[in-house]
Amino acid sequence: MAAADELTFHEFEEATNLLAETPDAATTSRSNQPTSQGHVAVAMGSGDSYGAEDEVEEESDKASLLQEKQQQQQQPGFWTFSYYQSFFDVDTSQVLDRIKGSLLPRPGHNFVRHYLRNQPDLYGPFWICATLAFVLAVTGNLTLVLAQRRDPSIHYSPQFHKVTVAGISIYCYAWLVPLALWGFLRWRKGVRERVGPYTFLETVCVYGYSLFVFIPMVVLWLIPVPWLQWLFGALALGLSAAGLVFTLWPVVREDTRLVAAALLSTVVLLHALLAMGCKLYFFQSLPPEHVAPPHQAASLPTNIPLSPTLPRSMAPS
Amino acid sequence: MAEAEESPGDPGTASPRPLMRDLKAVGKKFMHVLYPRKSNTLLRDWDLWGPLILCVTLALMLQRDSADSEKDGGPQFAEVFVIVWFGAVTITLNSKLLGGNISFFQSLCVLGYCILPLTVAMLICRLVLLAGPGPVNFMVRLFVVIVMFAWSIVASTAFLADSQPPNRRALAVYPVFLFYFVISWMILTFTPQ
Numbered sequence: 001m002a003a004a005d006e007l008t009f010h011e012f013e014e015a016t017n018l019l020a021e022t023p024d025a026a027t028t029s030r031s032n033q034p035t036s037q038g039h040v041a042v043a044m045g046s047g048d049s050y051g052a053e054d055e056v057e058e059e060s061d062k063a064s065l066l067q068e069k070q071q072q073q074q075q076p077g078f079w080t081f082s083y084y085q086s087f088f089d090v091d092t093s094q095v096l097d098r099i100k101g102s103l104l105p106r107p108g109h110n111f112v113r114h115y116l117r118n119q120p121d122l123y124g125p126f127w128i129c130a131t132l133a134f135v136l137a138v139t140g141n142l143t144l145v146l147a148q149r150r151d152p153s154i155h156y157s158p159q160f161h162k163v164t165v166a167g168i169s170i171y172c173y174a175w176l177v178p179l180a181l182w183g184f185l186r187w188r189k190g191v192r193e194r195v196g197p198y199t200f201l202e203t204v205c206v207y208g209y210s211l212f213v214f215i216p217m218v219v220l221w222l223i224p225v226p227w228l229q230w231l232f233g234a235l236a237l238g239l240s241a242a243g244l245v246f247t248l249w250p251v252v253r254e255d256t257r258l259v260a261a262a263l264l265s266t267v268v269l270l271h272a273l274l275a276m277g278c279k280l281y282f283f284q285s286l287p288p289e290h291v292a293p294p295h296q297a298a299s300l301p302t303n304i305p306l307s308p309t310l311p312r313s314m315a316p317s
Numbered sequence: 318m319a320e321a322e323e324s325p326g327d328p329g330t331a332s333p334r335p336l337m338r339d340l341k342a343v344g345k346k347f348m349h350v351l352y353p354r355k356s357n358t359l360l361r362d363w364d365l366w367g368p369l370i371l372c373v374t375l376a377l378m379l380q381r382d383s384a385d386s387e388k389d390g391g392p393q394f395a396e397v398f399v400i401v402w403f404g405a406v407t408i409t410l411n412s413k414l415l416g417g418n419i420s421f422f423q424s425l426c427v428l429g430y431c432i433l434p435l436t437v438a439m440l441i442c443r444l445v446l447l448a449g450p451g452p453v454n455f456m457v458r459l460f461v462v463i464v465m466f467a468w469s470i471v472a473s474t475a476f477l478a479d480s481q482p483p484n485r486r487a488l489a490v491y492p493v494f495l496f497y498f499v500i501s502w503m504i505l506t507f508t509p510q
Contacts, residue, residue, distance in 0.1 A: 081413075088414040091484040123415070127492060134495065138502055158506040160392040 087122040087201065095124055102209035105243035111209070112202050112247055120201040125208020129174045132211055133166040135218050140282030142222060162282060173274055174211060178203040181267070188255055197251055206247050210240045214275065221283055229279070237275050241268045343367045350430045353472040360423050360476060368429020371436050372401045378439050379503055391507055400503075404496045405429060412481065412489045419480035428493070431473040435497065438465035439504050446509055458505060466501040470494060 076083045101115040109115075141159055148156045178200065185197040198206075217236035221229050244267055252260045343366050376397035392400070409424040417424075442458045473493050481489045 085414050085416065088411075088416075090488070092487040093484070095488060123411070123488060127411075127495075130492075131495060134499055134502075141506060156508070158391040158503075158508065160396065160503075 087120070089119065090121040090123055094119075095121070098124060098205075098209055099212050102212055102243050103239065105239065105246050107246055110247055110250055111206055111243060112198055116202055116205055120199070120205040122201070122204070125174060125204050125211075128208050128212050128215070129170045130167075132215055132218070133170045134163065135215055136166045136170075136278055136282050137163040139218050139222055140284075143224070143283050146222070146224065166282070169277070170211070173270075174207050175204060177270055178207045181263075184263070185251060188259065206244065210243045210271075213240050214278070217275075218278065218282075221279070229283075233275055233279060237272055241271050244268070244271065339364070339366060343370070346430050347433055350433045350472050353475040360419070360427070363420075363423045363426035365422070365426060365429065368405075368426065368432070371429060371432045372398060375401070375432065375436050375439055375500075378436075378443060379507055392503060397503065400499065401429075401432065404499070408492045408496055411492055412477065415485050415489055416482060417477075417480045417489060419477065424477065427473055427476045428496070431469045431476075431497075432500065434465040434468040434472070435462075435500050435504060438462050438501075439507070442504060442507065443509075446507075462501050462505045466497055469497045473497075 076086075098111075098115045101109070101111055105111070137159075140162055144154070144156055144159065148154045182198070182200045182203045185203075189197055213236045217232050220232045223229070245264055248264060248267065252263055255263075342362060342364060346364075346367055376394045379392055379397050380394040405425050405428040408428060409421055412419065412424055413421065438461050441461050445454060445457050445461075448454060470493065474490055477493065478486055478490060
C-alpha cells in the first residue's frame with residue numbers, strides 16, 4: 001500500500017498545482033478523460049479497474065472540490081444562447097471519431113464513456129437524422145425510377161410527401177425513444193448504487209450516432225436484389241443494435257435479470273421495427289416488378305392455343 | 318435592410334430613387350454570386366429581397382399543377398417555401414451554435430442569394446422539358462443541375478467558410494451541401510403535367 005499512497009499523494013499535488021495555475025481548467029481522471037461542467041468521469045469498463053477502487057475514491061474527493069468551483073463559474077441559464085452553444089462544442093475530428101465508434105462497436109468499449117467522455121453533442125444526432133430522412137426519401141424515389149425503366153407500366157411520380165413522413169418518423173424515433181429509455185433508467189435508479197444512469201443528452205447521442213449505419217444501408221438498398229437487401233439490412237441492424245446493447249449493458253447489468261433482458265430486447269426490437277418500416281414504406285416498388293413477369297408468362301400460353309383455334313373455328317362458318 | 322446614407326437632394330424627389338437603388342443593390346449581389354470572389358459586399362450590405370424573389374420564382378416553377386391533385390406528386394408552393402426558409406434558418410443557427418462569427422441575417426442573405434444558380438437550372442430544365450421526354454433529355458438536365466449545384470456550393474462556401482474556426486469548417490459546410498442537394502433533387506425530379 002505504500003506505493004499506492006505515494007502515487008495518490010503525487011497526483012493530488014499535481015492536481016492542486018494545475019488548479020492554482022488555471023482556475024478554469026477541468027480536472028482529468030486516471031485515464032486522461034477530459035471532464036466538463038463538473039462531471040466526474042469514472043472509467044467503469046468491464047474488468048479493468050480491479051485494484052483502483054481506492055484511487056477512484058481519492059479522485060472523486062478531489063474532483064468534488066473542483067466541481068464546486070467550476071459550478072460556481074459556468075452554468076449559463078437555459079434561456080441564454082451560450083447554454084445551447086455548449087451542446088455544439090465539437091470539432092470535425094471529434095464528430096468523425098464518434099461516427100467511427102458507432103460503426104464498429106466493441107464489447108469492452110462503452111460508447112458513452114469511451115467516445116462521448118461527458119461531452120455529448122447535439123450536432124451528430126440532429127444532422128444524422130436529417131441526412132437519413134432525406135436519403136430515405138431520395139433513394140426511395142430512385143428505386144421507383146429504376147423500376148420504371150425495367151417495367152414501363154409503373155407510374156413514376158416525385159412522391160414528395162415521403163420527405164415529410166421520413167423526417168417526422170426519424171426525428172420522433174431518435175428523440176422520443178431515448179426520452180422513454182432515460183425515464184425508465186432513472187426510475188430504476190434506486191436498484192443500482194455504483195453506476196449512475198446516462199443523462200438525457202448522452203442517450204440521445206447514442207441513438208443518434210447509432211442511426212448513422214443506416215445511411216449506407218439505405219443507399220445500398222438501391223441494388224434491386226431482394227436477398228442482398230435483406231442481408232444488408234440484417235448487417236446494419238446487427239451493428240447498430242450491438243452498439244446500443246454494449247452501451248446499455250453496464251448500466252443495466254446490475255438490475256434484475258428480467259428487467260435487463262426485457263429492456264435490451266425492447267431496444268433491439270424497436271430498432272428492428274424502424275429498419276423494417278423504412279424498407280417496407282420507402283422501397284415499395286419491388287413487388288410490382290416481381291408480379292408482372294409471371295402475369296406475362298401466364299398470359300402467353302393462353303394466347304397461343306386460342307389463335308390457332310380461332311381461324312379453324314372461323315373457317316367452317 | 319442595410320440602409321446607405323441618403324444623399325442630400327430635393328426633398329420632393331425622394332420616392333423613385335430608393336426602389337432603383339434597392340434593385341441595383343440586388344442586381345449587384347446577383348453578379349457577385351455568379352462570379353464568386355472574396356469580396357465583402359454580400360456580407361456587409363445584406364438584404365433579403367433577392368432571396369425572396371429567388372425563392373418565390375423557384376417555388377412557382379416547382380409547384381405541381383392544381384389539376385394534378387394526386388397525393389404523390391411534386392411539392393406544393395408552400396412546401397418549397399418552407400424548405401428553403403426553414404433550411405436556411407436551421408443552417409444559420411447551426412453555424413452560430415458552432416461558434417461562427419457571422420450574423421443571423423448575413424448568413425440568411427448569403428444562403429438565399431446562392432440559390433440563384435439553381436433557379437437558373439430550373440429555368441433551363443423547364444425549357445429542355447418542352448422538347449419532350451427521353452434519355453438525352455434527362456442527361457442534359459442532370460448535367461445542368463450538377464453543374465449549378467456545384468456552383469451554388471462554391472459560391473456559398475466562398476462567403477461562409479471564413480466565418481468559422483478551421484477545425485469546424487467541415488461541420489458548418491456539410492448542412493449547406495445537404496440543403497442545396499435537396500433543392501437540386503426537387504429540380505431534377507420535376508415532371509410537368
